[in-house]
Amino acid sequence: MNSQDLPKLALGAFVSGLVFVAISALIFWPLEELLEGEKAARPKFKDIAYLWFYQSYGLWIGAGIIYELAFLLRGFLPHTWSVFVKQQPFWLQAAVALLMAEVWVYSVHRLAHRWAFLWRFHKVHHTLVEMTWSASSRQHPVDFFLTIVGANLPAMLLGIDLRSIALFILLERLYTVMLHSNLNLDWGWFSKIVASPNLHRLHHSPTCRGKNYAGILSLLDVLANTYQSPPSTRVPEPTLDGKPEVVS
Ligand SMILES: [Zn+2]
Ligand SMILES: [Zn+2]
DSSP states (O other): OGGHHHHHHHHHHHHHHHHHHHHHHHHHHHHOOOOOOSSSOOOOOOHHHHHHHHIIIIHHHHHHHHHHHHHHTTTTSHHHHHHHHHOHHHHHHHHHHHHHHHHHHHHHHHHHHHHHHHHHTTTTGGOOOOOGGGTTTTOHHHHHHHHHHHHHHHHHHOOOOOGGHHHHHHHHHHHHHHHSSSOOOOOGGGGGTOHHHHHHHHHHHHOSSOOOSSSSTHHHHHHOOOOOOOOOOOOOOOOOOOSSSOOO
């Protein structure tokens, strides 16, 4: 990268964060009004700042760490491995990369609820007392980078350039915004495969600890016996005293 490109890239990241916040607000703010009704939660400036930073410079810094780590780790992989990966169709490479990302997100999230060292970072995310579209990125930087780097590193190691799956990453980020939105939405039986807003609300609920860790692929919760269906009545809002199920 040419050092003269740096200001342009920095401005690009700044603007892309603003565009992400604008898209999230345009889609999910009206949806919250439509699908929630007695809506009380209002976006907070602090949460919008988190959302903007992590979707701009956060992703930028994360991508830099991923590229460096992948460069270092690729040296340990046999050449035949990268040749084999490149021979596979793109859809298969992308599907495997996304599956590995989901397994990482599930595992590190579950560990963060069980291990006091990681919980001290993850508990920042559990300080949200109202589910709303702006709150999805309320995260400690350690929690954010651990999740984003671990989720996307396998794709790089597979030889998939992050730029080629940028659309998937954008959709995944928007899906995370939706999961935290104040939407009374569930997919019925399909929620056992793909997470719904009601399912993730349950993860933040004081009545439910140690359940529904998955990012998007709730099938992982079903397989690991940490799945809990949303009740037919409304799930209570989270509380400030969110605690891990076990801290050792
Ligand atoms: Zn959690
Ligand atoms: Zn959450």
